[in-house]
Amino acid sequence: QVPLVESGGDSVQSGGSLRLACTVSGYSVSQYFMGWFRQVPGKDREGVAGITSDGTRNYADSVKGRFTISRDIAKNTLSLQMNSLKPEDTAMYYCAASSFKTPPLKTSFFGHWGQGTQVTVSA
Numbered sequence: 001q002v003p004l005v006e007s008g009g010d011s012v013q014s015g016g017s018l019r020l021a022c023t024v025s026g027y028s029v030s031q032y033f034m035g036w037f038r039q040v041p042g043k044d045r046e047g048v049a050g051i052t053s054d055g056t057r058n059y060a061d062s063v064k065g066r067f068t069i070s071r072d073i074a075k076n077t078l079s080l081q082m083n084s085l086k087p088e089d090t091a092m093y094y095c096a097a098s099s100f101k102t103p104p105l106k107t108s109f110f111g112h113w114g115q116g117t118q119v120t121v122s123a
Contacts, residue, residue: 003024004022004024004025004095004097004113004114005022005023005095005115006020006022006093006094006095006115006117007020007021007022007023007117008117009092009093009117010120011121012121012122013121013122013123014085014121014123015084015085016085016121017081017085018085019082020036020079020080020082020093020095020117020119021079022036022077022078022079022080022095023077024077024078024097025076027097028076029072029073029077030071031053032053032097032098032099032112033097033098033099033103034069034078034095034097035047035048035051035069035097035098035105035110036048036049036050036067036078036080036093036094036096037096037105037107037110038089038091038093038094039091039092039094040090040091040092044107045094045107046060046105047060047104047106048060048063048067048080049068049069049080050069050105051070051071053101055071056102057069058105060105063082063089066083066084067080067082067083068081069081078095080093082119085119085121086121087121087123089119090119090120090121091119092116092117092119093116093117093118093119094113094114094115094116095113096110096113096114097111098110098112099111
């Protein structure tokens with residue numbers, strides 16, 4: 001198991017910013033492919049951003065240019081900086097880890113999940 005704990009979710013107005021954090025315990029954050037996902041009720045969980053063990057990043061088209069995934073190896077944390085937020089970004093956001101080197105951002109490739117943190121963006 002790779003315990004993952006998210007934080008930073010909040011309610012903001014459209015155009016605002018938030019920074020989510022994911023604290024990793026037991027393993028180095030650089031050991032796994034790490035990703036951020038989000039889910040709204042009644043819909044599938046979708047991949048938002050990912051970062052490989054060597055630091056290569058990828059993003060869903062819907063967040064490119066607005067979200068930035070990063071990690072702090074010394075603090076063993078994963079972050080998601082979210083700028084220019086839109087109401088459609090409202091969701092529960094999850095941190096996840098995959099043992100695959102460069103998996104697609106699909107839930108079936110990720111075996112470790114946090115409990116989620118809620119982001120709500122009002123118009």
